[in-house]
């Protein structure tokens with residue numbers, strides 16, 4: 001058996017250890033030899049922005065990320081600017097068009113700000129692409145070597161839901177700041193004094209919203225093409241409010257670093273939040289990114305001070321005697337959670353703390369979740385009703401319910 005319980009270079013560079021990661025993102029061991037499509041973990045989350053120059057500053061000033069690399073006209077990339085930011089072991093890449101004829105312009109016109117590429121680190125790009133082809137996936141980039149003075153990466157890509165892709169990267173022979181063509185870059189931005197060094201350390205999961213009736217197709221895609229396993233299943237009443245509903249299933253890679261809940265709208269009295277997303281994103285796409293923190297209290301306080309807006313949680317959520325009975329002992333008093341609107345859920349393995357932002361951009365599409373896990377490998381099922389009611393209040397204010 002080939003154990004995959006090794007730290008990735010990004011995790012090592014972030015000073016993480018295995019026990020920490022097991023708690024932070026629910027990392028598990030598994031036998032990679034039997035995996036037709038071995039995935040080590042996340043490589044990068046690539047966003048398209050209407051103004052990457054300003055978005056890159058937002059992720060530094062609001063989310064405490066650090067600029068590490070850049071590509072743009074000054075480096076010979078005349079099509080677009082690309083800013084690479086890190087927080088702990090996770091990497092965001094923010095792309096924005098420079099050339100008015102860049103394909104990013106049309107992509108942004110259609111979808112707005114959003115995630116175009118959920119790039120994954122794999123030990124064998126060719127094996128993954130061959131498996132994807134054999135399983136009927138669309139290959140959007142054949143495996144190739146790309147080289148610069150920092151070494152060589154092996155890279156390929158497959159299509160997933162909507163216009164989203166999974167780039168597959170083997171960077172074991174590369175020590176540059178990101179990919180060939182990028183230069184190391186730092187910014188002059190100084191974080192607020194007293195702010196924690198990092199507001200999040202890793203990425204926990206990315207939720208995909210797909211069209212009505214398509215959830216099972218995409219679950220099957222991740223099972224068949226990428227060898228992902230089904231983690232949990234939430235259907236029907238679990239996640240219905242009085243007005244709107246959705247269905248959700250969760251797939252994960254073997255070591256559970258990469259977790260993809262997949263949502264589709266369900267028929268209800270009013271328009272589902274998933275329908276609102278699909279309408280404004282013009283199709284299927286990534287809905288929310290859950291970033292993991294070891295101290296959600298400190299992170300939320302810093303994010304609020306930096307101007308990030310979170311969904312409100314009504315006091316009735318905390319005053320419900322059932323909640324207190326359900327969650328038992330957690331590491332902070334419930335009053336501390338209530339003051340910040342942080343949700344809590346418990347299952348047979350432990351508990352988790354979580355909170356959700358309002359949409360990050362102009363369209364009601366992509367948002368973030370902060371999650372602090374204490375043994376629970378779930379996704380906050382017990383909070384879905386409270387969360388969705390909070391989302392519906394916002395949806396109603398936008399005139400979209």
Ligand SMILES: [Fe+2]
Nearest residue numbers: 207290369379
């Ligand atoms: Fe989530």
